[in-house]
Amino acid sequence: MSLDNPKTLNDEAIIRLAERVETAQRYATPIHKLTQDYPDMTLSEAYRVQTALRRSYEARGQRVIGWKAGLTSKPKMAQMGVSTPGVGFLTDAMERPANRKITVSDLIHPRVEAEIAFVTKSELSGKVTAEQVMAATDYVQPALEVIDSRFSGFKFDLESVIADNSSSARYVPGGRMIRPDALDLRTVGVVLEHNGEIAQIGAGAEVLGHPAEAIAMLVGVLDDMGEVLPAGSFVMAGAITAAVAVKPGDTITARFYEMGSITVTFTE
Numbered sequence: 001m002s003l004d005n006p007k008t009l010n011d012e013a014i015i016r017l018a019e020r021v022e023t024a025q026r027y028a029t030p031i032h033k034l035t036q037d038y039p040d041m042t043l044s045e046a047y048r049v050q051t052a053l054r055r056s057y058e059a060r061g062q063r064v065i066g067w068k069a070g071l072t073s074k075p076k077m078a079q080m081g082v083s084t085p086g087v088g089f090l091t092d093a094m095e096r097p098a099n100r101k102i103t104v105s106d107l108i109h110p111r112v113e114a115e116i117a118f119v120t121k122s123e124l125s126g127k128v129t130a131e132q133v134m135a136a137t138d139y140v141q142p143a144l145e146v147i148d149s150r151f152s153g154f155k156f157d158l159e160s161v162i163a164d165n166s167s168s169a170r171y172v173p174g175g176r177m178i179r180p181d182a183l184d185l186r187t188v189g190v191v192l193e194h195n196g197e198i199a200q201i202g203a204g205a206e207v208l209g210h211p212a213e214a215i216a217m218l219v220g221v222l223d224d225m226g227e228v229l230p231a232g233s234f235v236m237a238g239a240i241t242a243a244v245a246v247k248p249g250d251t252i253t254a255r256f257y258e259m260g261s262i263t264v265t266f267t268e
């Protein structure tokens with residue numbers, strides 16, 4: 001994916017759009033998709049908005065600890081009506097501990113996804129292969145992602161959702177940390193339970209054939225943005241199943257084959 005399209009939005013417009021998204025995120029107030037006002041917005045411009053958002057959070061003291069790949073499975077793409085994956089950044093302020101309660105009154109319409117996360121031990125940069133990702137990975141572990149599109153009705157297009165940091169809201173690392181080659185990550189099964197009922201079932205191969213492929217894709221997008229993936233990054237490879245909407249009082253448990261499980265309960 002090349003991001004070097006011609007500029008059509010100037011830097012001032014990019015900053016204003018990032019402020020619009022940030023306000024929606026901070027106050028949990030839905031907005032209409034950005035392409036309603038900027039129908040010609042390109043993917044390159046959407047990533048410039050995301051970068052401006054990242055810089056603003058950093059200026060407020062948040063630390064970028066890693067990244068997420070999004071829209072990397074067929075169930076997710078079908079659910080959201082898009083056909084291209086994307087990436088978003090993760091900060092320390094978005095992390096929540098496993099097996100605890102998560103407040104949702106500061107979110108608009110949260111949904112939960114079960115993912116495999118990679119923690120890197122060496123820098124990845126440029127265009128890399130899944131094999132290079134595996135070699136640069138210290139360990140993998142289960143994670144839940146709580147996404148929250150800032151767009152009304154979870155209705156968006158690829159440009160708008162990328163500008164909205166790929167709907168990133170909260171993430172919950174948990175389960176067992178294992179060496180990346182200790183299991184065939186394609187065949188790691190996940191059962192996602194919602195209030196004790198099985199809501200979604202999937203396997204790692206849903207994520208671009210192998211979750212490491214999603215990390216390779218992500219590193220390529222970072223390269224297009226002039227960024228690298230530093231050693232020690234926490235990177236989520238994308239949802240294995242479709243996302244499950246949650247409300248206060250709900251409990252989600254994700255059970256990963258040989259990798260343990262994560263439970264969270266949602267409260268006001």
Ligand code: 0L1
Pocket residue numbers: 068069070071072076080113145147148149161166167238239243
């Ligand atoms: O993590 C994801 O796959 C979400 C990407 C953005 C699309 C959505 O909000 O569902």
Ligand code: MG
Pocket residue numbers: 068069070071113115145147238239
């Ligand atoms: Mg996700």
